[in-house]
Amino acid sequence: MKILFHVTRQLSTTDRTTIRRGSARARTERSDLHATLDAGLICHLGLLIDGSPRVLPTGYGRSGDTLYVHGSTGARSLREAAEGVEVxxxxxxxxxxxxxxxxxxxxxxxxxxxIHGRARDVTDTDEKLRALRVITEQLAPGSWEHARQPNKRELAATAVIAVDLAEAAVKIRTGGPNDDDEDVEEAKSWAGVLPLRPHWGTPEPSADLPAGFEVPSHVGEREQPA
Amino acid sequence: MKILFHVTRQLSTTDRTTIRRGSARARTERSDLHATLDAGLICHLGLLIDGSPRVLPTGYGRSGDTLYVHGSTGARSLREAAEGVEVxxxxxxxxxxxxxxxxxxxxxxxxxxxIHGRARDVTDTDEKLRALRVITEQLAPGSWEHARQPNKRELAATAVIAVDLAEAAVKIRTGGPNDDDEDVEEAKSWAGVLPLRPHWGTPEPSADLPAGFEVPSHVGEREQPA
Known part of the structure; x- marks a missing residue:
């Protein structure tokens, strides 16, 4: 089984010379990086705390070639990451x-x-607001305009780190299996792909909404994930 | 925004005393840990390589209170993890x-x-086969019986690490938003939940299958993800 994703740290050109149908392949286009990031909802942030690896699922957003990751200032992981540590x-x-x-x-x-890089603490209020906006657009597009925007106290309670998209790797695997010839000839087993796709369900309004409060289109007609 | 998942390293009891409706909560039941793991398809494995944090998406499986993670012996990350490093x-x-x-x-x-722990290299052939079986059951239930099982060469080319489920944390958030009272009273914005669920699509048979090879039930009737 090759269900470990082989992720190269540097974009590799030799990888391209050995592509077989259906193989995992490194992508070297920045547009592939942007598309893969833009289609996501959460990331897994890896960093060291007290010398131990930690992996945290969290929200993120992208602005150009900057990735923003956010959390509570009460979360030790984000405080650590804000100190310029490697992530x-x-x-x-x-x-x-x-x-x-x-x-x-x-x-x-x-x-x-x-993405590999050093985290930069976002302290400038304007940049922090821009960062929170792109993080919101990633997880809940339309909410920045629809909901109440953060006040000073809330902004202070929110930590945002920035990571440059300078060192990044993208791998994409598509297509069917790469079986050995003998197994294909024997034809004993089925082969193919079972696709998996996330789907938004039906919005569930909060019980304490005023009667008749309609589901806004940015929620009710949210585009299905890519 | 509280879209960072607050994951405590030790199961906390004080967390239980501050639960509000809809808040993220630590679960202290081992059954919650098992259920959360068993419902997954891939994990994110964090470890240190050359002093830098690395996060790798990969397949896994559970047998009792042992987590198995697998990959190619050619992948440096798994070779590193097999050396007893913290993951x-x-x-x-x-x-x-x-x-x-x-x-x-x-x-x-x-x-x-x-899960936090030290990786143990699985070298015993019997345990490795058992591990590969549970990893297969996690990602592709039914395939262990249906497809050709690994031969010696393939087994040697596959690395499996084991991690005890001794130090683990589970957090589960359900329910609607925890808005401030003033915001609820003002009633300017919609509030609620947009559910997200992964769905298996229609199986896509390999082009080189013999004509009339039917999709087996473990693929075509695979249970939708929980």
Whole structure:
């Protein structure tokens, strides 16, 4: 099985010379990085705390070639990250299960972005507001205009870190299994892909909303995830 | 906004004393840990390589209170992890977006498991086969019986690490927003939850399957993700 995603730290050109149908491949286009990030909802932030690795799921957003990650100032991980420590941010889309004739060639289709860098604490109020806006657009597009924007106290209670998209890797796997020829010829097992897609369900209004408060279109007609 | 998941390293009892409706809460039941892990498809494995944090999406499985994570022996991260280094494994389900009256109280509903421990290299052939079986059951249930099982060469090319579920934290957030009273009274913005669920699509058979090869039930009738 090759269900570990092989993520290279540097964008590799040799990888391109060995692409087989359906293989995971490194993408070297910045547009692939942006598209993979923009299609996500949460990231996994990796950093060291007291010498131990920590992985935290959290919200993020992108502005140009800057990634913003946010959290509470009460969360120790974000306070640590704000001190300029090294971080690794992963955004992963699981697009399907690849069923092969052999278990060894079972795999998954995915889009994966991996960012390495040092976190910068966002302290400038204007940048912090811009960052919170792109983080909001990522998780809840339309809410920045619709909901009450953060006041001074709330802003102070929110930590935002920035990571440059300077060192990043993107890997995308699509297509069917790469079975061994003998297994294909034996034809004993089914082979193919079972696609996986996230879907928004029906909005569930809060019980304490005034009667007749309609679901706004940015929620009720939210575009399905890519 | 409280879209950072507050994951405590130790299961906390004081957390229980401050639960509000809809708040993220630490779960102290081992059954919650098992259920959160068993419902997942991939994990994010965090570890240190050359002093830098690395986060890798990969397949996993659970057997009792042991978590198995697998990959290629060619992948440096797994070779490093096999040397007994500290790892952090995160399994995250994003269950919905929580729209609040204020951006500050925007949140997400989620189930999150976080495992801390030292990786143990699985070298015993019997344990490795058992581990690969549970990893297969997690990602592609039914394939262990249906597809060709790994031969010696393939087994040797597959690395498996084990992590005890001794130090683990589970957090689950459900329900609607925790808005400030003034915002609820003003009633200017919609509030509620937009649920998110992954769905299996229609199986896509490999082009090189013999004509008439039917989709087996473990693929075509696979249970939708929880």
């Amino acid at each position: 690794c941010v992963a955004v992963t889309h699981l697009d399907g299960i690849v069923y092969a004739r052999s278990l060894f060639h079972h795999s998954v289709n995915f889009r994966s972005a991996m | 952090c494994v995160a399994v995250t389900h994003l269950d919905g977006i929580v729209y609040a009256r204020s951006l500050f109280h925007h949140s997400v509903n989620f189930r999150s498991a976080m």
